[in-house]
Amino acid sequence: MANSFDLTSLLRENIRKLIPYSSARDEFNGEASVLLDANENAYGSPLDQDYNRYPDPLQHQLKLKLSSIKGVPARNIFLGNGSDEAIDILFRAFCRPGIDHVILVPPTYGMYEVSANINDVAIKKVNLTTDFQLDLAGIAEAIDTHTRIIFLCSPNNPTGNSLHREDVETILANFNGLVVIDEAYINYSRQKTFIQELTEYSNLVVLQTLSKAWGLAGLRLGMAFASEEIIEVFNKIKPPYNINQATQELALKALDKVAIVNAWIKEAVDERDKLAKKVLTLSFVQHVYPSDANFILVKTTEPRQLYEYLVDQSIIVRDRSKVALCEGCLRITVGTPTENEVLVEALAKYVQPDYSA
Known part of the structure; x- marks a missing residue:
C-alpha cells in the first residue's frame, strides 16, 4: 500500500489544540540593550560569564552552525536535552496513552521502551532476524490503525551493524505513521545518513547526537531532523529554555573543530x-x-x-x-x-x- 502520511491526523487532539507557552524571548527579534521583560537578575551572576539571562529558546546560532555542517535548513532541526528528550516528545505528541502503540525491533536502544512505558503507550516487538536485519514481513503484520511510530536504530545498539537501506526505505514508503531512525553512531559508519531523504519522506524523523563522535556526552545535546511541520510540533511541546546557555556556547565552539x-x-x-x-x-x-x-x-x-x-x-x-x-x-x-x-x-x-x- 502506498504511503498516505497525514501529520494532522497522527497528532493527538490535545496537541493540535495546544497553545504553547510564550517566553519573553519569543516575543521580540533582534538585539536589545535593556532587557526588562523576563524578571531576570539584572546584576549578573557570580560566575565569570554572565548567565543571569535566559538562553535563546530556539538556539538560532547553534542551528545555523549545524545547518552548514549537516546540509539541512535550520528550520528542519530540533535540539533537545539529549536525544531522549526528542524521543519523549514523539510519544507525547503522537501516541494516545492506552490507545496507540509503537513498534520496536529488538535488540535495540532501551530508551524507546522506557519512554513508551513512562507515557503509557503500548509496544509491539518484532525481533530482528538472526543477522540483525529487519523482519519486514513481521513488521507489516504488526502494523494496524493504532500504530503511530516505528523506531529503527542504524547503526544499531547493541549489535553495531547498519540496517539494510532498502529495507528502511520500504518501511518509509509504505507506513502511514512516523518512522524514526536513530543515527547516534552514524559518524562511524560507511552508510550515508537518512537526513538527505527528508524531502522525499514526510514521515521521516532522524535522530543524531553530539554525545558520541563529537565527544560531548556531558553537555546532553541531541538533534532531531524532520519536516518543518514536525519540527514545529517539537517546538510547541518542549520546555521554553530546554538548552541552557553554557551548552549552546560550548557546542558552538566544538562545532568549529570538525x-x-x-x-x-x-x-x-x-x-x-x-x-x-x-x-x-x-x-x-x-x-x-x-x-x-x-x-x-x-x-x-x-x-x-x-x-x-x-x-x-x-x-x-x-x-x-x-x-x-x-x-x-x-x-x-x-x-x-x-x-x-x-x-x-x-x-x-x-x-x-x-x-x-
Missing part, C-alpha cells in the same frame, strides 16, 4: 578493527559481530563471569547477554589505544572456570 573530530573518528574505526581481531583470538570468544559503531559486540562462552572478572580489573564493559538475540554477548566500547591494550592484556590473563572439577 577536523579534530574527523581524526578521532578515523582512529576509533582503526582501533575498532584492531580490537575485534585481537579479541577474536581468545579461546573463550566465539564471535565478534561486524560493527559500524564505536563498539563491538562479542559473543563469549561465559559472559557474566568475564564481565565480573573485568570489573575486578577496574575495566567496565556492558553485559548484554540477557538481551534478545544477544545471548552470551558483551558490548565493548572502543577506547583509546592505551585503554584497548589494557583490556586485551586483561582478557589474555583471564582463566576460564574448570566446570569439570
